[in-house]
Amino acid sequence: MADWYYTIGPKRAGPVDEEIIRRLIETxxxxxxxxxxxxxxxxxxxxxxxxxxxxxFASLALGSEEQRVAPKPFFLxxxxxxxxxARLFDLLMMSPLFTIVGHDILVAAYLYFHGNRPGLLLAALxxxxxxxSLAAMIPAIGMALFGTTPGKAIFGVWVFAPHESFWPRFRFYFGREYRVWFWGCAMGIPPLFILTFLFQYRRLKVDLNASYDRERSSVLVLRPSRIAALIMVPVMLLLIGCAIVNVSDYRSDERITASHGALPVPSYESVPFDRMVVPNLTPTDSTKTWVNPRSGRGARISKIWEHPYNDSSKDTFVFRAPTLGMTALVSHELIGNDGADPTAYLKDLERRVDHIMKPTSDWGAAYVNGVxxxxxxxxxxxxxxxxxxxxVFMRGGNAWLALIVTPGNSELQSIERxxxxxxxxxxxN
Incomplete structure (x- = not known):
């Protein structure tokens, strides 16, 4: 279809297609x-x-044309x-949702595919x-419902859709958003997205349509929305401020993270008990082997834990993690035969450690390594x-105790515990 040019006062605009001219006449x-x-x-x-x-023009109601003429915005x-x-503003508005969804799914994938690198890479893909898809769907829904997005409203950008009902408009905008990500952003793959951005920029500078726009000049300039700016700009500043506060809160954990080198790991409930050596739950270069002198069984623990190698005792072991400020006391006790009263033993144990800790909860059952x-x-x-x-773990007249003292309760401390x-x-045993 031929490209049309039109005038607005002394200025000329175009080229646009016939459908846009009809829309401009209707409005x-x-x-x-x-x-x-x-x-x-x-x-x-x-x-x-x-x-x-x-x-x-014949379809316009008598007198409606004059009512719509003033004031007349420029369509260019x-x-x-x-x-x-406009697009960067929309992405900033959606970034908290991406962070929450992406973090939760990535952690779940790591827990499920831990130790399976191909599976983890597939899950990341x-x-x-x-x-x-989420980044394409949210703007598409907004434009199909309201004709714009926060960023486009603030910067005065309007994407013309040749449809009136919701679902055809949504399919149009959703397909265009996917084309933007592919032809304009190279799916975010560096440095390809820089090349695609420069390519589209050169096309638009010489008055050509972008590769992801099927209709020429379907992206037009309207008057920027002051109301949207008054609402959305403070929201964006609030999001940026929250991000700065979060960075400040976690800055103290950077040194710990660097020395620990651990990613979120499976909870201890998921580790089988009957393995001779507990699976490595942290990266190999961040762990060391510790052998229990009483049982002869080995375990991989983080290198941040220091323990006395020259301790001749086979019943009590003290571990310290200076970078996390944690101390752990591991001890073995004989509590008699299988008929010993566990309740009485736990009450007696609680009394014996009252100089170290003051309980804030009752004894409760949990599972470690499936037991x-x-x-x-x-x-x-x-x-x-x-x-x-x-x-406390009790079996066959034996009791193993682990008392861990932690200043604070950060995520890294909880994971390492x-x-x-x-x-x-x-x-x-």
């Missing part, structure tokens, strides 16, 4: 006294005299940078495609902000 932006021209015409002609659009093809800033243990939580008697946790218990209790 009152092109009146009977404005001029039209395309390559098959010898001269400019008033829109009201053009037979191609006679039916569009949107330039590259305006379109870029599927997650990436899901996020791309039941008893656990009580509390605070250290020396510091109210220091957490203490006592775990579970890793340590899983490893240690994997070596007991």
């Amino acid at each position: 009152g932006h092109v009146t009977r006294d404005d001029y039209l021209w395309h390559e098959q015409m010898t001269d400019w002609e008033k829109a009201g005299l053009n037979r191609v659009f006679a039916d569009s 093809p949107a330039r590259p940078w305006r379109r870029l800033w 599927v997650l990436y495609l899901m996020l791309i 039941q243990i008893m656990r009580v939580s509390g605070i250290a008697t020396t510091a109210s902000e220091t957490r203490a946790e006592l775990t 579970k890793n340590f218990l899983s490893a240690i209790f994997g070596t007991v």
